[in-house]
Amino acid sequence: MDLLDLINSQRFLGPEFLMWLWFKCDCFDGLLDVEGHGKVEVVFDDAMTLEAYMAETERSDLKGGAPAFSPEAKTALRHGKRVSKAKMRIVKEGREWSFTLKAENLDIASAKIPAVLSRDDDERFYERMYLLEELEEILENLYEEFLHIRLASRWGELVLPAMHKWIGMDDLATPEHYPVF
């Protein structure tokens, strides 16, 4: 398979990553340990889109409130839909990033970064890039954690069954619902 085929055939890992992240955030109330960054708060914010796998015309756009905790979102999951886009917030050491993460390519859109202090144009540019890099690094470290799990047998043996249970649950998840490796 050439590179383009691999890119296209493995795009499903993006929506699966967002589903796993949502599950993990639900279990740990959004407070996650991120390699190299310590405790980071990851919040699924007020907009989420779920799409049917292989049938992208079937779509649920949930806006306002906290869609990740809504019965509508769980219903969409039970109907086989997967997260294709989510508005998110990340809080680290009192600094907050908000952005939309698009699952298909893991692209960041409409990002708002913590306040930039520099007044000089060039300094402001370096600060903006530093803050973007920090956001990218947090997301990439989470994605790397997901891949180490997803590409090992513990995904099928422990995580996927736990996610099935979570999808079927109406109550909020607790840390006990997340499998121990």
Added chain:
Amino acid sequence: MGAFQGNLTYKLFYVQGELPEDWKTLYLTSIRKLEFVPLTADAEDEETVGWVNIERPLQTDFHLDNVVFNDFINLGFRKDRWTIPSDLLKAHLEEAEAEYMIQNEKKHLSRFERDDLKKRVKKLLKERSIPKMKVIDMSWELEQKRVRFWSQSSTVCELFQEFFEETFDLKLLPANPYIHGLQFDLDEDELQSLATVEPSNFMAGVPGIDY
């Protein structure tokens, strides 16, 4: 816009390959070679792309101070396109054809005459209008080998990717779940699995819904 201020919606690319030793001189020459050249009414091109100064999109006077920012190469990717409304073109063409037939005492026009008239009308309309301009910021973080490009349109991203590769003679890989995975510290088994793993079934064992 985007790198210095405003909207932070962008596409991430990974750069493949190493910088040449004399990259500053080499790249400055390559950028100047592919600098933005405005469209003219006479030219047949409907669209053109080229590099501009990131902070001054009408300027193509490149030097190290306005291209290299410490560990970054910053440029504007400018794309201009003639956009003549089809109804306007059609109306002017009909007028021109009628006038031509009267002047030449003709009842019908050949295909060649029609095409020639269309070219002349288009040129006249181009002379009276200005092309649609789009400038997109590009910021290349050299040490991290990352390029951020302030557009997520797949057509524009493909155009940019090709233009970047032509300018710097380095390959770009657009970020996506598979390419991100290749950047991580995955072992041989994981890399193999990354290429072959299949979608999970999230529905198995999930109880049905009562309506």
